[in-house]
Structures are given as C-alpha cells and as structure tokens.
Amino acid sequence: MDITTPLEPQVIEKLRAGDQVSITGVIYTARDAAHKRLIEAMDRGEELPFDIRGQTLYYMGPSPAKPGQVIGAAGPTTSGRMDAYSPRLIAAGLKGMMGKGSRSQEVKEAIKKHKAVYFAATGGVGALIARAIKKVEVVAYEDLGAEAILRLEVENFPAIVVNDAQGGDLYEEGKAKYRRNPETR
C-alpha cells in the first residue's frame, strides 16, 4: 500500500498490523537523546523545534554520508528505548512512529487512544534503506551528532505496520502463528 506523510486520519484508520507500506513524504528522525530534549522543552512550556502534529518520527541515527551521498546507512534503532517518552508526544499530536522491536503497553494504549500507528523498518539493512531517502536537513540539536533531529524526504520507504489504531500487534500475531511445541516433532 502506498501512503504519504503527514498521515491523514482516514489513512491511519485503514492500516492493519502486518500491512506492508511504501511511505513517501517527510519524516523526522529522533533517538533517545533527542526525545529527552523534546520532553524537557515541553516541560518548560517551550515550542518544539518543529510542529509534531500529524508527523512521523523515525528512530534512526545514520552513519555519516560519504561525499556525493545524501546519507550513510540509515536503518532503524530499537524503539523500546523511546517508550518512556512516546505517550506524551502521541498525546501532543504525533501520529506515526517507526523503528524496530516491540513497544510498551503504555505506548500501545496511547496508539489506540489517539489513533496513531507504529511501523517497523527492517533492522540491519541500513545501506538498502538509504536509497529511499532523497533529502536530509538538520532541524535541531546538531550538537548531538548522529542523534540530531533530521528532516528526511523519503520516496517509497519500505515499512510494515506493527501496532495499528485498532490494537493489532504484528509481533504478537506473527509469533503466535509460527510458534510450535518442540516436543511434538
């Protein structure tokens, strides 16, 4: 399914755990250190470096671009480290998240309550994913190096819906489908 960002409510409504999507549009990167700063800025009542309403965050810190490249390897990092921060960002209007690995119960509930979505990108294929990234711009926290917030323009970025707004969870469903009792071999 081809989808564009920012994500429209009617698109989120249709997405189901296990759907393969191809994303085109603008997404923003943020890892733990950037999340910490975003939350601290919210605590101080400051405006965030970009309007997160309707946006998608990609949990990723790239390797440096070689001369002539847009970006280096650019695969997802483990999303669980963002769990402590995500519910507040979702409540503030964040609609999409993308990384790898399972989310906490609190995040899954926030996804359901606020009609958001969590995608997985394939971990460990950063050289392949880099091809879908067409333009990169530093938005904030440049001092964090690989952990700075980047604005990415992506075309046909391959991802899979893990947690949908209806409470579906691909990690649970996929595991249940292929699990077997080794004693019955």
Added chain:
Amino acid sequence: MREISSKKVTETVARLCQEANFVLGDDVLDVLRRARESEESPLGRQVLEQILENARIAKEEKIPLCQDCGTTVVFLEVGQDAHITGGDLYAAVEEGVRQGYSQGYLRKSIVSQPFSARVNTKDNTPSIIHVEMVVGDSLHITVMPKGGGSENMSRLAMLKPAEGRRGVIDSVVKAVEEAGSNPCPPVIVGVGIGGTADKAMILAKKALLRKVREPNPDPEIAELEREILERVNSLGIGPEGFGGRTTALAVHAEVFPTHIASLPVAVNLQCHSARYKEARL
C-alpha cells in the same frame, strides 16, 4: 623474538574496522541464503531477501551494512615470542579504530560517562580490547563491531548446579524469547557455560567468532547446541520478529570448568549483521 611494529597494528586495525562494516562473511551469507529457502513465513522470506540485498549494496558501494557500526571489540592473540615495537600496543589499536571509523565514514557511537553526561567521544574510542597470550611469534587481530541493539539483550544467569542441562537450555531459550524482535533476528546465539560470571560472558562473546553453524568439537556440547537451536526456532519470533521459523541462524556454546557451587550461563546475542574480520601479523 619476532618484531611487529605498532604502526602495522594501527594500519591493520583501521582496515579491519572498515572491511568488517562493509563486507558480511561468506559463512553468514551462506546460512542466510539457506534460511531464505527454508523459511515458511512469506514476510520472513522477504526480510531475508532484504538482508541479502543489503549485503550486496554495502559491499559494492562500501556503505556500512548497518548504521550502528558498533562498539569496536578487538581480540588480540599475542604470541609470547613476538615483540611489539614503536609504542604502546593499546594506543596503536585505538589509533587504528580512530582512523578506520573516520576513513570509512562509519558512525561513532561511543559516549563517555554512561550514566550522566553521555558525550560522544567522536572517534568511536575507547574500544574494548581483549588480550590473550598464546604460543608463537605472531599477533592475531580480530575486529568485531558489535551493535548496541543486540548487545543490550545479553543475559547472565547464575544457576544452581541442580538445574543442570535442562536449566541451561531453559535460560538460553528464555533470553532469546525475551529479546524478541529487539536484537534484529535471525540472531546468532553465543552461550558461555561455566567459569565465573566474567568468564562465562567472555566465552559467550568469543563463541560468536566461530564460523556460523560450525558445531562445538565436543559432541555433548554440539548436541546441546542443536537442541537449543531447535527450541529457539520453535518460538515463532522469525526474521525481524514478524513471525517465522528462522529466529536464530545458529547456537554456539563454549564451556569451561566451574566452582562446585556454580553453574553460570551467559548469553550474548549477535544480530544477523554478524560482522568481524581478522588478520595475522
């Protein structure tokens, strides 16, 4: 006494850092191809295809296989008849890491003061250096960039001896199950059994340096590896955790004698981007 210059050590480490990050070993590729054939989940097969395609791109274009270019773990086997000349061996290794990560456009992922400031050291140093004295007059260097996502899923269990073989298997399977989709499966499961807490952990890490799926030469341990692999691949986690049969590509166990009161079991997981390169000087 054979002389090996520290400059040569630096050059070699710099080269190995880059090769390891760009080129996946033939043994890993071979096992991934076989998994692509045998995996029952269509989504799982697709992930394995992406992993193989990624390896091709990384090698051809000299782009890191993964943006996480790792903590640089360096194993040095120093021959007792070798003489390192021209400076500090540790400093020579660190300089190699510095040069390799800079020349190769590799991501620098090390931060100082882990529990507070967490400031990036900007050159991926310090690396983790393990030195072993061996017979001979050469220096064997292995560079293993180890990703944070899989390393975070490491486990150590200090079992009661009464828990025995069954306890060992259960604790390894539990570690892989709890890791789930986080360590980028299909993983290689490094297991260290025996010794002390620290010894078990280093055995688990060194087990990851064996050619993938090469069994332990001891038949009893090889059988244990087979049984754990079957249990792990029955969990259903599959490639990237999307469901499937290929949760692990291999289980490698190393064993060491232990104290009468102890049965340590360490698990160190390696993501599918199982990167290391070695050289002998």
